[in-house]
Every structure is written in structure tokens, then in C-alpha cells.
Amino acid sequence: MADTHQTYLSTANLPKLAASVAIPGYDRSRVKTGIVHLGIGAFHRAHQAVYTDSVLSQGDLSWGILGASLRSADTRDALGPQDGLYTVAVRDGSGSSYRIIGSIKDVLVAPDSPEALLVAMSDPAIRIVSLTITEKGYCYAPASASLDESHPDITHDLANPATPRSAIGFIVEALARRRANGTEPFTLLSCDNLPANGQTLKRVVTRFAELRSAELGAFIRDNVAFPSTMVDRIVPATTDADRTAVTDATGLADRWPIMTEPFTQWVVEDHFPTGRPAWEKAGVTFVEDVDAFELMKLRLLNGSHSTLAYLGYLAGHETVSDAMAGDGFAALIERMMDKEITPTLPKLPGFDLEAYKMQLRERFQNTALRHRTWQIAMDGSQKLPQRLLNTIRVRLEQNAPFDLMALGIAGWMRYATGTDENGKAIDVRDPLASEFKARTAGKTSASALLEAYLGMEQIFGSDLSANPEFREVIGNALTKLLEQGAAQTVANL
Numbered sequence: 001m002a003d004t005h006q007t008y009l010s011t012a013n014l015p016k017l018a019a020s021v022a023i024p025g026y027d028r029s030r031v032k033t034g035i036v037h038l039g040i041g042a043f044h045r046a047h048q049a050v051y052t053d054s055v056l057s058q059g060d061l062s063w064g065i066l067g068a069s070l071r072s073a074d075t076r077d078a079l080g081p082q083d084g085l086y087t088v089a090v091r092d093g094s095g096s097s098y099r100i101i102g103s104i105k106d107v108l109v110a111p112d113s114p115e116a117l118l119v120a121m122s123d124p125a126i127r128i129v130s131l132t133i134t135e136k137g138y139c140y141a142p143a144s145a146s147l148d149e150s151h152p153d154i155t156h157d158l159a160n161p162a163t164p165r166s167a168i169g170f171i172v173e174a175l176a177r178r179r180a181n182g183t184e185p186f187t188l189l190s191c192d193n194l195p196a197n198g199q200t201l202k203r204v205v206t207r208f209a210e211l212r213s214a215e216l217g218a219f220i221r222d223n224v225a226f227p228s229t230m231v232d233r234i235v236p237a238t239t240d241a242d243r244t245a246v247t248d249a250t251g252l253a254d255r256w257p258i259m260t261e262p263f264t265q266w267v268v269e270d271h272f273p274t275g276r277p278a279w280e281k282a283g284v285t286f287v288e289d290v291d292a293f294e295l296m297k298l299r300l301l302n303g304s305h306s307t308l309a310y311l312g313y314l315a316g317h318e319t320v321s322d323a324m325a326g327d328g329f330a331a332l333i334e335r336m337m338d339k340e341i342t343p344t345l346p347k348l349p350g351f352d353l354e355a356y357k358m359q360l361r362e363r364f365q366n367t368a369l370r371h372r373t374w375q376i377a378m379d380g381s382q383k384l385p386q387r388l389l390n391t392i393r394v395r396l397e398q399n400a401p402f403d404l405m406a407l408g409i410a411g412w413m414r415y416a417t418g419t420d421e422n423g424k425a426i427d428v429r430d431p432l433a434s435e436f437k438a439r440t441a442g443k444t445s446a447s448a449l450l451e452a453y454l455g456m457e458q459i460f461g462s463d464l465s466a467n468p469e470f471r472e473v474i475g476n477a478l479t480k481l482l483e484q485g486a487a488q489t490v491a492n493l
């Protein structure tokens, strides 16, 4: 990957970039670090780091980001030699544009030195700790979204508070140290795709703290702010072909450029007792209550995404835009959004929902992105509750049909068996992958598979697992899928 004959992006090489590439419009050496970000993956680098880069450009230099990886050293190894700089490539049918982002001052790898990250998080200059750690990073039971006290990282972190592994363990230890030092707590900003993500983070952090000491739990519950957010930007994994395209277009090689779409949205509850960047100047919407935005986005965008991922993968489509072009898929998504999901959404006065849904379908059709169905299919056990199952719960209460969402769930059940429709193995990535395998081994009928999955109450909750109507509708969808295959089932709708 790293070809030593190429000239790489770095502060010294910025003048060598093609003139059309936008570069940080501020003196990076004067930027102070005000934010620690946990989970410095592609999404953060296409989203929060870009908004923050815009704020720095406007002159407030107190909000540089210290990124932390909780697992692998890949991001540090890519960005370190580039002085933290990286390229964001924005792509759609009309072409590509390139911008160099400078808001990330440094990257730490937590397992290399948990202490270094704790020291950084305890620094009074840090006023916000933001997170993109994905659903499974919250160490909760997906159906209830409360702390999984038997999670191996949680038991480890309770036994070894000074050398944590989980984001939750780092946060609680850092807050305990700040409290002991008389330093104000930081604001915790969850940027993951969870309903009421701030409340969820508060629930797991407070519970973990209580397990350390009742006093620490009460302190955090009463003194730490956890504003909720809705985040949105589609960010496919970077490929080697993308790296080559970036080098060709910008004139400098980048070890890890980020590919994304023009659309970007961030809606945030405005509760930051110790201050925040003026993100509104960079296009962030601040609101009192983010719930209605979050439900709309999770159910319409992510619910459709997961449905397209499972059915699309099974039907042989490599990317979301390929799936959208497949027979019946665009119509399935449009009907699912209009007939099944929209009636479950809280009203957002003044918001043009029809335009939003149309724009979503256009975003899914962006052929310049190549967002793989396999990528979105990952971690289904953690995603389905908030993306489809909660929506189905509302439909059950409304006594209204949900056959199309059921097809998405059935697609996941078929996918998670680990064998595709041609008998080829599927690389199923999910914290529960081995449990899926054990439960579904040797089962081929719809009824046997249904029993195998519905036994997993950590995904379905005891309510859905025992609901006769839910079982019947999902069972029918699965039967159809097994008999006709995904492509035919969708084409026939």
C-alpha cells in the first residue's frame, strides 16, 4: 500500500497539491486540543472532523481533536506520517472534489498506552469527549440498550479501572480522575446511530460507574451532560482504487483518504455546560430535542440501508446503487418508506418529509460511491432493533401491515446463516456470528430457522419473540425468500 516512491501528503508537501484542492485555512501549529474523539474511523473523519475543520477556519483555534483508536493502530499509522492531514473526496454523478482536513492534531492507540489516553482525557483543556464507536462499542444488550454487565470488556474494566479496554471504562475512569482533581467534567457527545444516543450513553456510563461506586454513579448522573445527536453522511470503506484516484487527482498520495457523498447533516441538542465550538457556523443544526430527527433518520435511512444490504447481497448485488438498480428494489424501498415507516414517525413541523425521502433514494442511487452491501450487513444483531424491529413494534400497536420490513428481517436471517443462495460461504461479521452458526446449523426450513433466531431475546426482546403475529409475518417472508430467492421475491412484489 505505502509506495515509498510516491510523494505523500504532509504539512511540508501541502504546496505540491493541485490548485483545485482545498487546504486548511488556518495556522495548524496554533491549534489547541479541546476535543478527545473515541473511535477515530472513516465516519468521524468524513463528518465531525470536517465540521470542526470549518470552525477552525473561521478563527476559533481552541477546538483541535485528539483522536483515539480503541483497537487497531491503522489510523495512527496512516495519519501520523502525514501530520494528521488527510483527504476527503466528495463524489457523485457530477464528479469529485477534494479537501484536506486539518482538525485532527494527533492520534493515540488506546491499547498501546491506556494511561496516555486517560491523561489526555483528564486534561482541563478537554471540554468534549465525542464518540463514534459503533453500536457494539456501547457494550449493551441490543434489545434493551442497557449495560451488558457480563460483557468481557466490562468485567475486565471493572476489575482494572486504570487500564480499561472499553470506551465506557475510559470515560468513567477519566471522569473519576477529573472529579478527584477538581476539574469540571467534559460533555459526552455520542455520534452513533442509536435512538436517543445521549440517553443511551448516559445509561451505560452511569450504570458502569455505579458498579464502581454508588457515589461516582450519582456524581455522573447529576453532573455530566450527554446531549443526543443525529449524524448522517454515507461513507464507504476506502479501497486501493480510491487511493490511486486521490493521488492522480490531488498530486499527493494519501495513506488513508476518505470517500463520501455531498450530503452531510448533524443535528445536536444544545447542552454543553463547559462550552463548544460554534459548529452552527459550519452548518450544524442545534435543537432542544433531537428525538424526532433521530427516529426519522434511523428508520428511513438506516432501516432501508439494512434491508437493501441483506436482500441486495443475497440477490448478488455488490453495492447499494447496484441493488437500487435491481428489478423491484427501488419500488420496495419507496413503498416501505411511504406505507410502513412514515406512519410510525413523530411529526416534525415545517419539515418536508417527502423531499427528504426522495433525496434518500437519490443518495442510495449514487453510483460514484460503491458502498458495499456487505459493509452495511455487518453487526446486524446490533443494528436491527433500532432500524427495523422498533418500527415493527409500532406497526403491531397500530394493527397495521409490515410485510416489507419483514422481508428485510427475513433477508438478515437468511444472510446470517453464513451460506448464500448459491451455496457459497458468506463472511458474516457480527459479535454474535458464532451463535448464529450454532443455532442455525443443519436447519433449512423456514420454521426451524425462525425458531433458531427468535430464541435470541437479546435481539428480539421477549415481546417480539412471543408475538404470534410477528412470528407469522416474518415466517411468511422467510418462506417466500427460501422458495424464490431474494432477486425473484423482490422482483415479484
Ligand code: CS2
Pocket (backbone or CB within 6 Å): 193, 231, 232, 233, 234, 235, 301, 302, 305, 306, 375, 376, 377, 383
Ligand atoms: C450504514 C450507515 O453501515 C451502515 O450500517 O447504514 O453507516 C449509514 O451509511 C450512515 O448511518 C449514514 O449516515
